Amino acid sequence: MRFIIVMVTLILCSCGLTENNSPKNIILLIGDGMGEAEIALTRAYEYDGDPDLFVDSMQNRGSVIVKQLREKDPSKFQFTGESAGGATTIATGQRTSDGRISTTAKYGVALKTILEEAIEKGFKTGLVTTAIITDATPAAFAAHATNRYCFMRGDAICGEDTPIIEQMLNHNVDVMIGGGLELLKAKDQNGRLISQMATDLGYQVITERETLLNLPKGTKTLGIFAEHHMPTEWQGYQGRSAQVVPLGDDGRILYPKAQRCEINPEHQGIPSLEEMTVTALNTVTSDQGPGFFLMIEGALIDKQAHIAKPCGTIGAMLAFDRSVKIAMDYAKKHGNTAVIVTADHGTSTQVIYRPEVKDDQLDHDNMPGKYEALLSRNGSIVNAYYGTNNADDQSHTGVNVPIYSYGFAKDVPITGLIEQSDIYAVMKNFLFN
Numbered sequence: 001m002r003f004i005i006v007m008v009t010l011i012l013c014s015c016g017l018t019e020n021n022s023p024k025n026i027i028l029l030i031g032d033g034m035g036e037a038e039i040a041l042t043r044a045y046e047y048d049g050d051p052d053l054f055v056d057s058m059q060n061r062g063s064v065i066v067k068q069l070r071e072k073d074p075s076k077f078q079f080t081g082e083s084a085g086g087a088t089t090i091a092t093g094q095r096t097s098d099g100r101i102s103t104t105a106k107y108g109v110a111l112k113t114i115l116e117e118a119i120e121k122g123f124k125t126g127l128v129t130t131a132i133i134t135d136a137t138p139a140a141f142a143a144h145a146t147n148r149y150c151f152m153r154g155d156a157i158c159g160e161d162t163p164i165i166e167q168m169l170n171h172n173v174d175v176m177i178g179g180g181l182e183l184l185k186a187k188d189q190n191g192r193l194i195s196q197m198a199t200d201l202g203y204q205v206i207t208e209r210e211t212l213l214n215l216p217k218g219t220k221t222l223g224i225f226a227e228h229h230m231p232t233e234w235q236g237y238q239g240r241s242a243q244v245v246p247l248g249d250d251g252r253i254l255y256p257k258a259q260r261c262e263i264n265p266e267h268q269g270i271p272s273l274e275e276m277t278v279t280a281l282n283t284v285t286s287d288q289g290p291g292f293f294l295m296i297e298g299a300l301i302d303k304q305a306h307i308a309k310p311c312g313t314i315g316a317m318l319a320f321d322r323s324v325k326i327a328m329d330y331a332k333k334h335g336n337t338a339v340i341v342t343a344d345h346g347t348s349t350q351v352i353y354r355p356e357v358k359d360d361q362l363d364h365d366n367m368p369g370k371y372e373a374l375l376s377r378n379g380s381i382v383n384a385y386y387g388t389n390n391a392d393d394q395s396h397t398g399v400n401v402p403i404y405s406y407g408f409a410k411d412v413p414i415t416g417l418i419e420q421s422d423i424y425a426v427m428k429n430f431l432f433n
């Protein structure tokens, strides 16, 4: 009997030790501009409105209130968000104003980010995006700046701030993958090329997809593809975007014929978000050390919504959704890994009825925005609409954004209605406690 008790105690003890000593990991996936409307559009087009996105299968979900502060008077709110403010809030738990990278509104005090804290504690870290690597979302985890567009030296907007690319490299993030060949050609304070600066810091600088796919595990990587943002995987039929619906000479409406989206030929040779996700996971995975913090951004959901291109948004959404599955498969296989999927803010996409008409006459005053007709898989028409303005840059919207999660204890406040600033504390408690 005593022998059995000793054995049981030993087994329990060793289990406990293994649990405590295992690395703890967080994979945070941010769909930039991924409001419920962008998700609904994608679901309608690809799955005829059925709940067949991978994220639809995630059991724990909540809804996030998005708001930011005003720069001139931070006691006042702005009831929409943008990527710099949103990522700052997720990375630091503090709200800020438009365009700030992990600094406070008005006063510009640097806010410590979860990635910086993770590095201090010996965690591996990674940042992946389909935008330029210095874009607001990744930047807010590994830089501090007044203006999100202070990408590199020579950007007039920098003022006193060190350019974001130099700050990010000096953080020694283990893996960074995104767009921005232009960054590599910029120079640092001493006239040294940024590509050389990265090499001097121990990075393998990669610009070819094949090299990225065959990278040995654990390589400290700066992977840069495309001159600026990466091209989208999909484009509209013959490259078209949503348009103000025109009238023919006889006054009748010229509806665009509903079409399927096309593969964007410019994406050829560019790694997919899934491929970048797999590479980043290989780089930050280690049996030793406390674990890792990895942020993966699907950036083009937002950027294509800005220019009223529903197919670009849908292609980016589906790539993001497949990357979420990769993160979840990893978490289930390795254990001790939490996954959070959320967005920084919504964008202006709407799924609407076919434009209202009277006697075949379209009143543009009642239908002022941009319209595109897409064809779902079973041949239903998906009516996509952008109505925040008629210029070339659609607005963000103040809708709640979803949050999906995995790997947290039941009592962790990450389901139901939450505030964007709550996400930081949840991640911090998981990783560091």
Ligand SMILES: [Zn+2]
Pocket (backbone or CB within 6 Å): 033, 082, 083, 302, 303, 306, 396
């Ligand atoms: Zn945007």
